[in-house]
Amino acid sequence: NAGVTQTPKFQVLKTGQSMTLQCAQDMNHEYMSWYRQDPGMGLRLIHYSVGAGITDQGEVPNGYNVSRSTTEDFPLRLLSAAPSQTSVYFCASSYHRGPKYFGPGTRLTVL
Amino acid sequence: AQSVTQLDSQVPVFEEAPVELRCNYSSSVSVYLFWYVQYPNQGLQLLLKYLSGSTLVESINGFEAEFNKSQTSFHLRKPSVHISDTAEYFCAVSVNAGGTSYGKLTFGQGTILTVHP
Numbered sequence: 001n002a003g004v005t006q007t008p009k010f011q012v013l014k015t016g017q018s019m020t021l022q023c024a025q026d027m028n029h030e031y032m033s034w035y036r037q038d039p040g041m042g043l044r045l046i047h048y049s050v051g052a053g054i055t056d057q058g059e060v061p062n063g064y065n066v067s068r069s070t071t072e073d074f075p076l077r078l079l080s081a082a083p084s085q086t087s088v089y090f091c092a093s094s095y096h097r098g099p100k101y102f103g104p105g106t107r108l109t110v111l
Numbered sequence: 112a113q114s115v116t117q118l119d120s121q122v123p124v125f126e127e128a129p130v131e132l133r134c135n136y137s138s139s140v141s142v143y144l145f146w147y148v149q150y151p152n153q154g155l156q157l158l159l160k161y162l163s164g165s166t167l168v169e170s171i172n173g174f175e176a177e178f179n180k181s182q183t184s185f186h187l188r189k190p191s192v193h194i195s196d197t198a199e200y201f202c203a204v205s206v207n208a209g210g211t212s213y214g215k216l217t218f219g220q221g222t223i224l225t226v227h228p
């Protein structure tokens with residue numbers, strides 16, 4: 001049981017490039033979500049999903065896309081990277097009403 | 112919409128002293144409450160949770176938190192801290208409103224606890 005895994009651990013992009021952050025969980029959790037963490041701002045919800053084929057926007061969705069084709073995977077796509085998207089990104093999963101389990105994070109720098 | 116306020120951004124304390132990290136929330140519906148801990152360069156780990164039942168919840172490493180509905184608070188306490196408790200602590204809330212609300216977790220800004228020898 002690997003829990004929540006994220007790849008890559010580190011990434012450097014140039015402004016305007018696109019990329020996908022991968023997230024997978026092997027706990028058969030129905031809820032998955034993406035957060036970004038910035039100093040002094042805690043974690044802010046980007047997008048979340050309550051099951052395969054169902055996604056919704058969080059607090060800061062602009063510039064990001066998600067899809068959920070399987071229970072296990074929830075990739076986050078940056079369409080055209082901007083310096084404001086420099087952050088640490090965390091994926092999380094949970095069962096109904098349960099606490100969220102977080103991945104180790106992806107540290108993204110946009111130049 | 113719900114919100115969470117952690118009243119102290121940094122809390123310095125000496126080893127073996129007691130500590131309280133304060134958390135207040137705002138919500139028009141009933142809530143679930145969580146405390147997470149983040150060690151440097153790591154992800155978040157669940158410390159304890161309140162879902163229902165007893166308002167006093169405890170973790171395996173000596174922390175406890177009490178849900179106070181009238182004061183809308185969920186303060187985290189430990190009677191005697193260790194150097195290894197040095198970390199950032201986050202309070203978080205999700206609302207009990209059915210539908211997709213369980214998928215959303217709102218965090219406070221975090222409190223950095225530094226334990227000095």
